[in-house]
Amino acid sequence: xxxxxxxxxxxxxxxxxxxxxxxxxxxxxxxxxxxxxxxxxxxxxxxxxxxxxxxxxxxxxxxxxxxxxxxxxxxxxxxxxxxxxxxxxxxxxxxxxxxxxxxxxxxxxxxxxxxxxxxxxxxxxxxxxxxxxxxxxxxxxxxxxxxxxxxxxxxxxxxxxxxxxxxxxxxxxxxxxxxxxxxxxxxxxxxxxxxxxxxxxxxxxxxxxxxxxxxxxxxxxxxxxxxxxxxxxxxxxxxxxxxxxxxxxxxxxxxxxxxxxxxxxxxxxxxxxxxxxxxxxxxxxxxxxxxxxxxxxxxxxxxxxxxxxxxxxxxxxxxxxxxxxxxxxxxxxxxxxxxxxxxxxxxxxxxxxxxxxxxxxxxxxxxxxxxxxxxxxxxxxxxxxxxxxxxxxxxxxxxxxxxxxxxxxxxxxxxxxxxxxxxxxxxxxxxxxxxxxxxxxxxxxxxxxxxxxxxxxxxxxxxxxxxxxxxxxxxxxxxxxxxxxxxxxxxxxxxxxxxxxxxxxxxxxxxxxxxxxxxxxxxxxxxxxxxxxxxxxxxxxxxxxxxxxxxxxxxxxxxxxxxxxxxxxxxxxxxxxxxxxxxxxxxxxxxxxxxxxxxxxxxxxxxxxxxxxxxxxxxxxxxxxxxxxxxxxxxxxxxxxxxxxx
Ligand code: COA
Ligand code: AMP
Numbered sequence: 001x002x003x004x005x006x007x008x009x010x011x012x013x014x015x016x017x018x019x020x021x022x023x024x025x026x027x028x029x030x031x032x033x034x035x036x037x038x039x040x041x042x043x044x045x046x047x048x049x050x051x052x053x054x055x056x057x058x059x060x061x062x063x064x065x066x067x068x069x070x071x072x073x074x075x076x077x078x079x080x081x082x083x084x085x086x087x088x089x090x091x092x093x094x095x096x097x098x099x100x101x102x103x104x105x106x107x108x109x110x111x112x113x114x115x116x117x118x119x120x121x122x123x124x125x126x127x128x129x130x131x132x133x134x135x136x137x138x139x140x141x142x143x144x145x146x147x148x149x150x151x152x153x154x155x156x157x158x159x160x161x162x163x164x165x166x167x168x169x170x171x172x173x174x175x176x177x178x179x180x181x182x183x184x185x186x187x188x189x190x191x192x193x194x195x196x197x198x199x200x201x202x203x204x205x206x207x208x209x210x211x212x213x214x215x216x217x218x219x220x221x222x223x224x225x226x227x228x229x230x231x232x233x234x235x236x237x238x239x240x241x242x243x244x245x246x247x248x249x250x251x252x253x254x255x256x257x258x259x260x261x262x263x264x265x266x267x268x269x270x271x272x273x274x275x276x277x278x279x280x281x282x283x284x285x286x287x288x289x290x291x292x293x294x295x296x297x298x299x300x301x302x303x304x305x306x307x308x309x310x311x312x313x314x315x316x317x318x319x320x321x322x323x324x325x326x327x328x329x330x331x332x333x334x335x336x337x338x339x340x341x342x343x344x345x346x347x348x349x350x351x352x353x354x355x356x357x358x359x360x361x362x363x364x365x366x367x368x369x370x371x372x373x374x375x376x377x378x379x380x381x382x383x384x385x386x387x388x389x390x391x392x393x394x395x396x397x398x399x400x401x402x403x404x405x406x407x408x409x410x411x412x413x414x415x416x417x418x419x420x421x422x423x424x425x426x427x428x429x430x431x432x433x434x435x436x437x438x439x440x441x442x443x444x445x446x447x448x449x450x451x452x453x454x455x456x457x458x459x460x461x462x463x464x465x466x467x468x469x470x471x472x473x474x475x476x477x478x479x480x481x482x483x484x485x486x487x488x489x490x491x492x493x494x495x496x497x498x499x500x501x502x503x504x505x506x507x508x509x510x511x512x513x514x515x516x517x518x519x520x521x522x523x524x525x526x527x528x529x530x531x532x533x534x535x536x537x538x539x540x541x542x543x544x545x546x547x548x549x550x551x552x553x554x555x556x557x558x559x560x561x562x563x564x565x566x567x568x569x570x571x572x573x574x575x576x577x578x579x580x581x582x583x584x585x586x587x588x589x590x591x592x593x594x595x596x597x598x599x600x601x602x603x604x605x606x607x608x609x610x611x612x613x614x615x616x617x618x619x620x621x622x623x624x625x626x627x628x629x630x631x632x633x634x635x636x637x638x639x640x641x642x643x644x645x646x
Contacts, residue, residue: 003411005422008272012425019425020047020455023268027260027303028062029053030233037452041237043465044473047261047455048236055240055259056133057231059302060096063089068305071279075331076122078312079323080169081202085122092129092302095122099130099196099215100229101222106194106213108161110135110232113242115159115192116288117141117150117181119168120312123198123215124288125298127163132240132259135232139242139254142289143168143175144509144575147183149252153244154188156254156462162195163215167203170574171317178205236260242462243291245397246503246512247471254462255397257294262400265426265456266300269401273393273424274335275366275408278305281331285311285324285338290509291397292371296337300401309333315342322355329359336364339371339508340392343378344538353385364388366408370395371508372540373496376417394420394496396482397510398472400456403427403449403482404494419493426454431488436476439487446500447486448479502597504533504541506577513543513597516578519571520545525553525560530587530595531578534604534633544604544633545581546624557583584627590614600624604634 012019017036024036034050041049060073069090076085087095108114114131116138118124124140131138139157141150154162162185168175178197185191197207198215207214240259244252270276284296288310301308309331313323315338324346327333350356367382367390374392382390389412393405406413406421413421423429428450431439439445451473457480461468475481483503486496499505502513513531520529528548533541547564549557561581568578588596591614602609603625611618628634 001411003413005407005410005413008410009425020264024264026267027058027263042459043468045452046237046459051236051260052233053236053260054231054233055263056129058263059299060089060093060129061231063305064093072307073302074122074125074308074310076310077327079318080313095126096129096133097229098219098222099126100133101227102218103130104134106161108136113137113139113157113159115139115141115154115157115162117162117164119143119165120287120310122310125310128298133229133231135234137239137241140289142287144573146571146573147180148187148571149573150184151187154184155190157242158190159192162192164195165198166200166205169202171314174203176203234259243294243397246510246515255458256460256462257400258459261455263303265401266295267303270300270304272409273402273405273407276306276335280334281307283309283333283336285342291400295400316345316349321346321350322358325356325359325361328361328364332363334363335366337368340369340374340378341507341539343382347381356385366391368393372505379417392420398458416493419495422492429494432476441490442487444485444487447482447484448476450479453480504543506541507539509575511576516543516568519568520547520564523564523567525549528587530597532597532601543578546584546587547581548587549583582627582631585623586620588620588624589616591616604628606634
């Protein structure tokens with residue numbers, strides 16, 4: 001079909017308010033808006049000001065009332081435990097309503113925060129929807145974060161209650177959640193009044209008397225009592241959730257998502273961007289702890305009346321590289337969304353695609369990749385094996401849905417390898433120099449979005465309007481800074497090349513090297529440190545830490561390096577994938593004292609590098625190269641200066 005993209009994008013640009021008002025007709029509102037967009041509210045304006053709605057109603061109840069009661073809403077497919085559970089929309093409503101009753105019985109009211117620290121079980125989705133039902137604000141924390149990261153989030157969100165589980169399951173090990181939860185609560189200044197704990201048979205835990213409530217028992221009691229919990233109307237501009245994401249320091253940013261704009265944006269994206277119809281099966285192989293999980297495991301597919309899959313497993317090893325194809329065949333998945341790293345893992349184990357051919361993929365129409373740059377080789381491999389369009393699209397925790405995409409529902413555009421395609425309606429994406437001037441077509445620069453941001457994007461950071469302004473709006477007035485560097489080509493295709501801050505992308509997970517440096521600096525023998533992301537064939541990037549030891553430390557350096565690795569794992573969590581510390585005598589710096597991380601990264605990645613003109617002592621870069629070579633890393637050569645290094 002000929003693409004309608006240009007026409008639709010032009011219609012949005014001509015009249016953004018009319019565009020979003022039309023899209024908003026797909027949502028049931030309990031009170032209509034006074035203004036589609038109110039520029040005088042919030043930091044840069046607010047969408048659907050004055051309207052009232054409920055996200056759980058639109059995701060669940062509306063479908064039960066509208067003829068989808070018997071349709072599957074959610075499938076928990078868990079190869080790691082060898083189990084599967086399926087819930088129709090009616091059953092989903094029963095689960096969510098019962099848990100909502102438990103939350104209310106334990107004192108949770110509209111506007112209260114509820115922290116969710118759960119593995120990939122169906123109850124994690126129930127928990128999110130139960131909060132939405134009663135107007136409570138959820139904050140899901142990824143299970144791979146350690147107690148201290150959890151404590152930081154508890155102190156920022158100040159939850160009245162925490163919903164957690166006894167354990168998560170990773171290949172070859174059961175992760176006991178309860179000690180992490182208790183440790184975090186001990187560390188946190190704010191203590192939740194209650195914790196609702198889901199006992200999993202793989203590892204049960206002891207409940208803390210007076211504080212902990214058993215999930216299954218309390219939900220069963222609520223079901224038996226037949227407690228009805230109506231959906232509480234909230235303002236469209238009220239927060240649905242806070243999701244913490246890495247910032248440039250160890251203090252994560254609490255990205256706020258509202259109710260109204262979020263629903264409008266996600267509902268619009270399902271048909272127009274992902275090309276999926278109500279009743280079809282949509283699978284985002286991510287984790288509910290990440291934004292992809294929030295938007296495309298839980299909210300968008302349910303708002304659209306799809307069946308969603310919540311997958312507890314890995315692309316390889318659970319049990320093999322055919323798992324994804326088994327799930328697609330068994331549940332008749334129409335579209336899969338995952339990170340390129342998952343495909344690199346599959347390709348690594350099954351380069352010839354032998355597993356692919358064991359399964360019937362006839363229902364499968366499109367593969368979507370995001371979370372990190374999709375390397376052309378991986379895309380081509382997936383295209384060859386799957387014989388479906390493979391679509392790279394770009395978005396951030398902050399935006400909640402794609403900034404750029406190849407909108408298959410509007411008609412696919414030609415694929416350009418290495419590009420996440422074109423700006424979506426709502427986004428006027430531009431590329432500017434460091435001074436804020438537009439750059440020429442094809443020239444690398446800072447990727448920015450003209451304000452206002454569209455519905456569904458963050459209106460602010462949790463309790464931190466000023467940090468929101470400083471971090472995103474101050475540098476390029478009138479624009480949102482994506483902190484990505486890239487360019488736009490002559491056909492309007494975007495190319496997203498790298499972050500402009502200290503964020504690295506490890507296996508599709510967003511991590512702050514600044515946060516890791518803060519932890520490493522706590523080691524008593526470390527005087528200074530610098531963490532960089534180095535290229536990794538599977539994970540895209542992995543962190544590598546350089547440490548300078550305090551004068552007079554005469555302990556075994558290898559021992560200290562190991563302790564630093566253990567410290568990052570203990571403080572941030574296994575998800576940091578921090579496995580390499582290199583002790584060096586000195587760190588390379590500019591004369592003004594700025595550590596030359598960019599040059600260190602080039603050396604580690606084996607790329608050519610040139611001596612920065614501002615370097616304090618050039619010999620240090622050779623020392624870094626030698627230290628890396630001792631660890632078997634980096635073979636790069638210095639080139640004589642032609643272009644400025646960075
Ligand atoms: N709870 C506890 N630990 C977790 C965890 C969780 N929810 N998720 C990951 N971890 C642990 C892993 O077990 C691993 O521990 P280890 O150091 O003891 O091996 C560590 O954190 C690093 O995890 P990860 O970087 O994911 O590596 P991996 O080797 O386990 O798996 C991939 C590699 C590529 C298979 C995996 O990263 C993957 O499937 N990625 C998809 C990415 C994704 O879903 N991104 C979301 C955006 S779409
Ligand atoms: P997160 O907030 O975890 O979704 O991470 C967002 C960051 O991941 C972006 O700012 C980009 O740096 C990177 N990213 C996400 N999707 C893509 C993509 N398709 N291409 C390149 N980078 C991407």
